[in-house]
Amino acid sequence: MTSIIELHQIRKSYGMGTPVVTEVLHGIDLSIRDGEFAALTGPSGSGKSTLLNLIGLLEKPTSGQILVGGQDTEGLDDAAVTALRGRAIGFIFQFHHLLPGFTALENVMMPSIIDAGWPTIAAKDVALRLLEQVGLKDAADKRPSQLSGGMQQRVAVARALSLSPRLILADEPTGNLDTHSANDIFELLHSVNQQQQSACLIVTHDPALASRCARQIQIVDGQLVPAPGLS
Numbered sequence: 001m002t003s004i005i006e007l008h009q010i011r012k013s014y015g016m017g018t019p020v021v022t023e024v025l026h027g028i029d030l031s032i033r034d035g036e037f038a039a040l041t042g043p044s045g046s047g048k049s050t051l052l053n054l055i056g057l058l059e060k061p062t063s064g065q066i067l068v069g070g071q072d073t074e075g076l077d078d079a080a081v082t083a084l085r086g087r088a089i090g091f092i093f094q095f096h097h098l099l100p101g102f103t104a105l106e107n108v109m110m111p112s113i114i115d116a117g118w119p120t121i122a123a124k125d126v127a128l129r130l131l132e133q134v135g136l137k138d139a140a141d142k143r144p145s146q147l148s149g150g151m152q153q154r155v156a157v158a159r160a161l162s163l164s165p166r167l168i169l170a171d172e173p174t175g176n177l178d179t180h181s182a183n184d185i186f187e188l189l190h191s192v193n194q195q196q197q198s199a200c201l202i203v204t205h206d207p208a209l210a211s212r213c214a215r216q217i218q219i220v221d222g223q224l225v226p227a228p229g230l231s
Helices: 048-055 078-088 104-116 121-133 149-160 179-196 207-211
Strands: 003-014 022-033 037-041 063-068 089-092 167-171 199-203 215-220 223-225
Touching (some): 003 048, 022 048, 022 199, 037 048, 037 207, 048 167, 063 078, 089 149, 104 121, 121 149, 149 179, 167 179
Parallel strands (some): 037 199, 089 167, 167 199
Antiparallel strands (some): 003 022, 003 063, 215 223
């Protein structure tokens, strides 16, 4: 099975060029395979968010190599990085970041609109299908303020899938939800992973949720360590 993401000896420092340089990631080696369903865990301040930002091409490493779908990202200009990220990676955030002035349908269509430059009939058809897939077929014309927290997160999942990414990065996707809604979102992500074979990396503080993932990746003090119960 091929890897969608490969990280080789990744280091990330902040404060470069200043008297105080802080290295937060120390030589990370990591690969995420197509179709994998994994959790990224670790205490606060361990480097989870920084690692996720690097995997998602939202930041650049201080040193090391990042490959997305086999393509080396070093040397790519901002436009090329943005295009690669848009094609390969879908994002789901804890606070969903839906656009309040747009309907659920329009929010799901947004990545396609940005990609094509305008709304297309095909993008609308895909968005409607995705809303049906996440159980919100009848909520297409509702604005975020008219939806519950769990429903808003379902819209965010549909939006992340709109360009059929090979990798979904979910940053604490259940952290702001009640137990029932959190379980629904987890089951939805697992279903998407199984049906569409999109790899999924979930950042979570919840050990119970992490234990339900096929793979656990743990980071402590900027280094990967064996996950609990694993050698």
